[in-house]
Amino acid sequence: MEKQEIHSNRWDHFPMRSLKKENLGNQVFEQVKEMIVRGEIPAGKRMIESEIAESMGISRTPVREAVHKLEAEGFLKPLPKGGYVVRGLEISDIEETFEIRSILESFASYLAATRHNDEEILPLEEKIEEFQKYLDRHDLKELTRINTEFHELLYALSRSPRLVKMILNLRDEIYFLRKIILNSIDMAQLSNKNHIEIIKAIKKREAKKVERLVREHVLRGKKFVINEIRKGNVSIDHCYF
Template sequence: MSGHLRPIKLDSYKPLRELVCENIRQAIIDGTFSPGERLMEIQLADEMGVSRTPVREAIRKLELEGFVVMIPRRGTYVADISIKDINEVYEIRTSLDVLAAGLAAERINDDELETLQRLLVEIGQHIEENNMDKIVEVDIAFHDVLYQASRNERLRNIINNLREQITVIRGRSMMYPGRLADTMEEHRALVDSIAARDVERAQNAARIHLENAEHTLLKDMVESHNEKKNKE
């Protein structure tokens, strides 16, 4: 196991098992742990400076989220996301985001609209600084405001339940060359259509954004597969 996890700092209000879970999840998302790599509880615990119990609890949660696979008598491995997984996630998320964008165009208030515009500026700044962690963090905040503006609590709950499955693939799509610039333009088009209270244009902007993100991710997977195959 080649990963190097950050030691856990016990200065948070969150339970230890949640901090451990977030640490391992982020290492999987940013590629510190590769698909198919085995995760050893003892080594993970040593790296983070914790006991095996919160690590074991974290791994169970990550299995439910689809980040790891536990194989009896063999151990725990980082899950390898398939094209089928991506298609299913994006089918669901596209439908939800299109609905949320249309509702937001009808129901957003001035403060939320101003927040969306401010977050767009922040994302642009982080792109210039090439700070991927901050880009993902602000992108999540951007979409949270959009979902809030839909004024549909059940829709927000469904999207939140899907959040972790979205997060694991969001970062990989964004890191593809040229994708960040395209994302900025797609976000800007979405905000402009919502500001104009144009429901149909907002829905179309959300659909285009998600379709482009999925296309980019699939292209990256194919290229990575071909590169790996050429090295064999």
């Protein structure tokens, strides 16, 4: 379902961080991208270069550079009569991204099971313990961070920088979706249980089993998110690619 364009273009209520003088275009890109990914700028919000530039206290040139880069990476879409709006996230986007992740992340985990050194497992086990500590206190706001750190440590063991980069690019795009999963106590508990099973299989270097466990782990998250959206428990009005 296409998101309706939001015609209120005031940027006063979108707080912008101060910028350094160097590489302004890239700084604007990173800041606006982060705000879109985190749901701080809504889908359908029109991107007015002059207003963004005024809110940041800079010229329009770096803003224009950032806007073109945001369009190239799929965060913005052009309007028929000119200008851009923030692109909304569709259910088909969610399904496709989870499926791509399941392939990339399961392969990275397969490689990790065959290439890791034994002493590299300890940081992963520490992340599992940290996750459980916050979960026991029902302090869910830290779980997404810890979960992300666990997976980054795991995929780094693949010894495949290009593969890891591809995975992390996708993970940036579904920040909000990870929060949906981990805001459920039951799903958070299941997630950590899955992590324990994955680490046990990695220790035994059971690469095929690790690959299967990770694929099931990712696709289970997809099923949960889609069900929550279709039941109306979660809105995707603040989800973006």
